Amino acid sequence: MLIQQLRAxxxxxxxxxxxxxCKAAENLLxxxxxxxxxxxxxxxxxxDALGIFQIEIPTLKSVIQTLNHPLNLKLNERILSxxxxxxxxxxxxxxxxxxxxxxxxxxxYRRETQPLPREDDIPRLAEYYVKYYNAGGKATVxxxxxxxxxxxxxxxxxxx
Numbered sequence: 259m260l261i262q263q264l265r266a267x268x269x270x271x272x273x274x275x276x277x278x279x280c281k282a283a284e285n286l287l288x289x290x291x292x293x294x295x296x297x298x299x300x301x302x303x304x305x306d307a308l309g310i311f312q313i314e315i316p317t318l319k320s321v322i323q324t325l326n327h328p329l330n331l332k333l334n335e336r337i338l339s340x341x342x343x344x345x346x347x348x349x350x351x352x353x354x355x356x357x358x359x360x361x362x363x364x365x366x367y368r369r370e371t372q373p374l375p376r377e378d379d380i381p382r383l384a385e386y387y388v389k390y391y392n393a394g395g396k397a398t399v400x401x402x403x404x405x406x407x408x409x410x411x412x413x414x415x416x417x418x
């Protein structure tokens with residue numbers, strides 16, 4: 259399944275290489291892409307949001323401003339290096355660089371003062387997504403949980 263491939267080959271390794279990984283963050287990002295695009299859309303239909311996480315341009319600019327703050331320069335350098343950039347690229351990088359899109363979405367959440375919910379607390383992760391990522395959007399906790407369980411919940415290999 260595409261979502262499992264994105265989890266295993268993009269989200270987890272990208273977060274690990276930048277020291278931004280924890281299982282809760284991984285699950286939250288998978289939940290986010292499930293709710294935003296089901297992992298199949300790169301540009302918002304009838305809108306301006308970009309990438310599999312549907313990041314708005316003002317949000318991207320705000321995240322870049324956060325990363326360029328003197329207290330975040332080492333984090334900014336890790337992010338740029340992981341994405342093979344020397345400086346922040348144009349917004350269309352959210353479409354063609356899945357690492358960059360993943361890290362920008364991760365920083366959206368990292369800026370929040372409220373700690374991430376437990377990795378296995380799906381209802382609280384969904385609430386966190388709706389409150390901090392989709393505020394003012396059309397997402398609901400119930401729809402978010404439903405699509406995450408259908409598409410993004412990690413498949414455990416039972417060895418059969």
